[in-house]
Amino acid sequence: MADLAVEGRAVGERQEGFEPQVVGFLCNWCSYAGADLAGTSRLAYPTNLRVIRVMCSGRVDPEIMTEPFLHGADAVMVLGCHPGDCHYLSGNYQAEQRVRTVWMVLDHLGIDRGRLYLDWVSAAEGARFADMVSEFVERVKALGPAGGGPASKEGLSRDEFTFRAEVSRRVVAGERFRWLVGRNKALSEEGNVYGEKVSPEKAGALMQSVIADECVRAAIEVLAGEAPVSVRDIASRLGISAQIVLEQAAYLKRRGIIELYDVLGRSPRYVLAGARA
Amino acid sequence: MQASTVQPRIGVYVCHCGLNIAGVVDVVAVRESASSLDGVVIARDNKYTCSEVGQKTIADDIREFGLDRVVIASCSPRLHEKTFRALLEKCGMNPFLLEMANIREQCSWVHSGDSEAATEKAKALVRSAVARARLLTPLLRSEGRVVPKVMVVGGGVAGISAALYLGNMGIKTYLVERQPSIGGHMAMLDKTFPTLDCSLCILSPKMVEVAENENIEVLSYSEVEKVEGQVGDFRVQVRRKARYVDEDKCVGCGDCAAKCPVRVPDEFNRSMGERKAIYIPFPQAIPPAYVIDAEHCRYLTQGKCRVCEKVCERGAVVFDQTDRVETIEVGAIVVATGFQPYDASKKPQYGYGRYPNVITSLDFERIICADGPTHGKLKRPGDQATPKRIAFIQCVGSRDEHRLDGAGAYCSRVCCMITAKQAFMIKEKYPDSEVYVYYTDMRTAGKGFEEFYQRGRGEGIVFVRGKPGEVREEEDGSLRITSEDLDSGCILDLSFDMVVLAVGLAPPEGLVELAQRLNLSRSADGFLLEGHPKLRPFETSIDGIFLAGCVQFPKDIPDSVAQAGGAAAAAAATCSRQKIEMDPLGPVIDEDLCIGCRLCEMLCPYGAIKVEKTDRGYKARSIEVACKGCGVCGASCSARAITMKHYSNDQIVAQTKALLEVS
Ligand SMILES: Cc1cc2nc3c(=O)[nH]c(=O)nc-3n(C[C@H](O)[C@H](O)[C@H](O)COP(=O)(O)OP(=O)(O)OC[C@H]3O[C@@H](n4cnc5c(N)ncnc54)[C@H](O)[C@@H]3O)c2cc1C
Ligand code: SF4
Ligand code: SF4
Ligand code: FES
Numbered sequence: 001m002a003d004l005a006v007e008g009r010a011v012g013e014r015q016e017g018f019e020p021q022v023v024g025f026l027c028n029w030c031s032y033a034g035a036d037l038a039g040t041s042r043l044a045y046p047t048n049l050r051v052i053r054v055m056c057s058g059r060v061d062p063e064i065m066t067e068p069f070l071h072g073a074d075a076v077m078v079l080g081c082h083p084g085d086c087h088y089l090s091g092n093y094q095a096e097q098r099v100r101t102v103w104m105v106l107d108h109l110g111i112d113r114g115r116l117y118l119d120w121v122s123a124a125e126g127a128r129f130a131d132m133v134s135e136f137v138e139r140v141k142a143l144g145p146a147g148g149g150p151a152s153k154e155g156l157s158r159d160e161f162t163f164r165a166e167v168s169r170r171v172v173a174g175e176r177f178r179w180l181v182g183r184n185k186a187l188s189e190e191g192n193v194y195g196e197k198v199s200p201e202k203a204g205a206l207m208q209s210v211i212a213d214e215c216v217r218a219a220i221e222v223l224a225g226e227a228p229v230s231v232r233d234i235a236s237r238l239g240i241s242a243q244i245v246l247e248q249a250a251y252l253k254r255r256g257i258i259e260l261y262d263v264l265g266r267s268p269r270y271v272l273a274g275a276r277a
Numbered sequence: 278m279q280a281s282t283v284q285p286r287i288g289v290y291v292c293h294c295g296l297n298i299a300g301v302v303d304v305v306a307v308r309e310s311a312s313s314l315d316g317v318v319i320a321r322d323n324k325y326t327c328s329e330v331g332q333k334t335i336a337d338d339i340r341e342f343g344l345d346r347v348v349i350a351s352c353s354p355r356l357h358e359k360t361f362r363a364l365l366e367k368c369g370m371n372p373f374l375l376e377m378a379n380i381r382e383q384c385s386w387v388h389s390g391d392s393e394a395a396t397e398k399a400k401a402l403v404r405s406a407v408a409r410a411r412l413l414t415p416l417l418r419s420e421g422r423v424v425p426k427v428m429v430v431g432g433g434v435a436g437i438s439a440a441l442y443l444g445n446m447g448i449k450t451y452l453v454e455r456q457p458s459i460g461g462h463m464a465m466l467d468k469t470f471p472t473l474d475c476s477l478c479i480l481s482p483k484m485v486e487v488a489e490n491e492n493i494e495v496l497s498y499s500e501v502e503k504v505e506g507q508v509g510d511f512r513v514q515v516r517r518k519a520r521y522v523d524e525d526k527c528v529g530c531g532d533c534a535a536k537c538p539v540r541v542p543d544e545f546n547r548s549m550g551e552r553k554a555i556y557i558p559f560p561q562a563i564p565p566a567y568v569i570d571a572e573h574c575r576y577l578t579q580g581k582c583r584v585c586e587k588v589c590e591r592g593a594v595v596f597d598q599t600d601r602v603e604t605i606e607v608g609a610i611v612v613a614t615g616f617q618p619y620d621a622s623k624k625p626q627y628g629y630g631r632y633p634n635v636i637t638s639l640d641f642e643r644i645i646c647a648d649g650p651t652h653g654k655l656k657r658p659g660d661q662a663t664p665k666r667i668a669f670i671q672c673v674g675s676r677d678e679h680r681l682d683g684a685g686a687y688c689s690r691v692c693c694m695i696t697a698k699q700a701f702m703i704k705e706k707y708p709d710s711e712v713y714v715y716y717t718d719m720r721t722a723g724k725g726f727e728e729f730y731q732r733g734r735g736e737g738i739v740f741v742r743g744k745p746g747e748v749r750e751e752e753d754g755s756l757r758i759t760s761e762d763l764d765s766g767c768i769l770d771l772s773f774d775m776v777v778l779a780v781g782l783a784p785p786e787g788l789v790e791l792a793q794r795l796n797l798s799r800s801a802d803g804f805l806l807e808g809h810p811k812l813r814p815f816e817t818s819i820d821g822i823f824l825a826g827c828v829q830f831p832k833d834i835p836d837s838v839a840q841a842g843g844a845a846a847a848a849a850a851t852c853s854r855q856k857i858e859m860d861p862l863g864p865v866i867d868e869d870l871c872i873g874c875r876l877c878e879m880l881c882p883y884g885a886i887k888v889e890k891t892d893r894g895y896k897a898r899s900i901e902v903a904c905k906g907c908g909v910c911g912a913s914c915s916a917r918a919i920t921m922k923h924y925s926n927d928q929i930v931a932q933t934k935a936l937l938e939v940s
Contacts, residue, residue: 044390055908072937072939179876183876
């Protein structure tokens with residue numbers, strides 16, 4: 001589904017009057033304290049960022065990273081303590097693993113990964129925080145509004161962007177994806193259940209193939225949830241071969257996630273299981 | 278963890294904080310927008326919400342309107358969340374039904390140039406807080422035990438003072454020092470400003486008091502390796518390095534050292550003298566026991582010798598000692614690991630380490646000390662001649678705005694007074710000598726300090742304003758300094774017999790690792806970060822861990838001792854508590870969803886979640902006392918079976934949506 005990526009406009013043509021909406025998830029102990037210090041030191045930065053405080057960057061579920069895009073956010077920041085400084089020892093390493101894999105999902109769906117930002121801010125880095133926010137907001141302005149059509153880097157319409165954001169949210173909520181994210185680092189460091197170490201390249205390729213499958217499945221679910229659809233409809237909507245869609249649709253049907261709705265002409269149409277009632 | 282289905286009754290309080298918030302944000306507009314939100318039964322704006330009047334208003338409203346959620350839009354929750362939670366508790370509400378919107382630190386103070394946008398942002402932050410408040414659930418705090426003991430890490434004057442305050446209060450205290458003796462830098466000083474007391478004469482009695490106090494246990498030659506647990510109940514692993522001498526048997530007679538064949542530069546005398554491989558750092562050391570320097574001992578490096586073992590009549594030398602790791606339980610920790618002098622060899626322009634007659638202020642303390650390598654005679658290291666013309670260069674490693682060569686941007690605070698003291702001592706002992714001080718500004722704030730400095734000026738010490746670019750060595754070993762005198766505008770080109778570099782105070786070696794073990798933050802200057810720069814100067818961001826002395830920032834002895842008193846009092850207060858209440862922020866596991874994949878167990882940094890066999894297969898169980906509430910398990914669970922208390926996905930998603938709503 002990489003061919004989902006549409007050629008967008010060149011980055012850099014700034015949009016007049018575009019004020020991006022940025023949601024930030026900041027850990028209580030370092031980055032939120034750093035943001036407070038920017039305040040205590042009266043260091044100005046743009047009003048675009050709105051912060052949600054969490055105890056640790058390791059609390060930020062991939063779902064939480066993708067959710068804002070469904071509600072109109074143009075970008076998301078995840079900020080934690082510097083490596084080695086996490087109040088809970090290793091939460092920020094988990095955050096890093098997650099952001100890296102969510103980036104892969106966004107890449108696959110043709111959403112610019114620059115809309116999801118990860119960085120570290122210590123409790124003493126008020127000035128760094130203020131600069132970071134200012135620079136990030138500038139970069140998002142250059143990307144253009146999420147779903148801003150030709151005015152955005154990705155060239156996606158509002159509806160298409162939301163559709164893809166919804167697909168991404170479902171992918172990262174999936175069991176297989178989450179298991180791999182959680183095991184990714186350990187796989188290359190400790191090895192799998194047979195003690196075989198997996199090279200980072202191989203782990204990456206595995207992740208890539210899981211993402212490819214899951215994106216198609218999630219897209220089928222979303223579309224079948226809207227109205228009865230045929231494999232051909234889906235394939236043409238996603239711009240991928242009917243064969244791939246058929247394989248994944250068969251899988252979803254076996255798992256009882258979608259079911260046959262009717263047969264229109266010679267094409268069977270599917271809906272989400274239970275939706276017919 | 279289902280939020281109640283009954284419509285919540287929320288009270289919203291928008292704080293003016295005087296003009297701190299109201300001067301930028303239109304608080305009335307924020308209050309008005311809040312009052313129309315779902316579930317809000319009363320919204321007010323107050324001048325100072327945290328004041329008694331402000332708190333009373335909330336208490337009255339809780340009663341009158343039957344509020345079951347409170348939202349306060351004010352300063353950072355890091356400042357006042359505790360205050361308002363306590364208020365809710367006083368009013369009979371569960372403290373976790375409070376939510377704060379940070380419209381000061383993260384709004385009015387950073388957006389003062391754009392009132393309109395700041396007001397819109399404040400509205401959004403309040404909307405988000407209300408959305409979250411709707412979904413808050415009452416939580417019960419769990420209780421932890423309190424071990425009424427304290428560990429003090431670092432045995433300089435700050436650590437010694439803290440340990441004595443605690444020991445005298447009857448609290449069992451462990452004093453962990455990485456060197457073979459306690460004493461720190463103060464033990465190396467000759468006299469102390471501004472009164473010129475002999476340093477060891479005032480420190481040594483305190484060190485003896487430590488040794489004699491039955492509540493204090495000195496763990497010398499030891500280092501903290503690992504820290505677990507939380508306030509009231511820390512478990513600290515301390516590595517006790519092999520000393521190869523039985524502390525209890527050694528009486529410090531020194532027969533061993535007299536026979537030891539290995540000579541090593543003596544670090545206590547800044548390598549200007551020698552010691553043996555078996556040695557005592559200085560005569561007044563506590564514990565008063567010898568120690569074998571394993572790196573240089575002939576037996577330990579080459580397998581032959583053991584002379585000391587033979588001559589020790591008390592059989593105190595024990596070569597089969599090895600490092601031991603002890604686990605010690607304490608309720609509070611005081612960190613007092615001090616500083617290290619800035620390494621002057623990093624500034625090659627001054628020639629330290631290359632020119633023998635360029636020394637540091639700490640070297641000078643040893644040279645001028647009666648117990649030092651020259652028995653208190655002022656002799657320069659190059660040729661043992663008595664220098665006649667001496668120059669001091671200030672701010673070496675301090676006040677360097679570009680932080681070149683590992684220098685600090687900060688002022689080390691004590692170096693001006695150290696130089697004033699040392700210059701004065703030279704003039705006192707050798708009235709004919711000529712003393713020049715090259716300085717940036719002389720900073721002598723402190724009781725009796727300015728008076729002392731003026732006394733020095735009266736003795737004919739020459740103060741030159743300006744930082745010399747370099748020191749050059751001449752063929753005869755004398756040192757040349759060319760520098761502009763900023764006061765007169767003249768170029769001074771002078772020759773000296775000896776140059777003393779007034780080195781700054783830098784964070785001590787190993788502080789990065791220690792901070793990580795204790796989970797403490799460091800400030801931009803590299804020292805440990807205090808709880809609040811003004812109001813919590815000896816606390817840290819971790820409950821139950823306190824700071825004393827130079828590890829927080831350079832300071833002199835009286836300030837170090839004062840801070841030690843504060844830290845000791847705070848540690849004692851922790852120990853006097855019956856129990857510690859812990860925030861219940863852990864996971865709730867839905868066993869219907871859990872597939873027993875063990876991801877949570879593998880990722881939890883504290884082993885606080887374990888998968889166990891149950892009638893329904895393998896299921897995860899939370900171990901509440903071990904859990905710190907980071908949320909890693911909840912964010913990772915492959916089956917999304919975990920809900921985090923107080924930071925659930927539902928709550929966070931509701932906040933997200935509310936933030937992005939177009940108002
Ligand atoms: C040249 C010079 C002259 C001075 N003259 C004066 C003066 O005249 N008057 C005055 O008021 N002040 C003076 N000062 C300042 C004074 O030395 C300090 O204020 C004082 O020593 C601070 O005490 P402290 O306990 O904080 O640190 P320190 O004296 O540095 O003690 C810290 C202790 O902690 C130990 N330690 C370090 N890391 C660890 C670890 N990881 N684990 C266990 N233990 C550890 C160290 O070995 C040391 O024993 C002078 C300083 C210098 C450099
Ligand atoms: S919240 Fe953190 S500490 Fe508690 S069980 Fe989950 S991962 Fe472990
Ligand atoms: S990660 Fe989730 S599904 Fe896996 S064992 Fe833990 S709670 Fe159960
Ligand atoms: S607490 Fe800041 S990243 Fe974990």
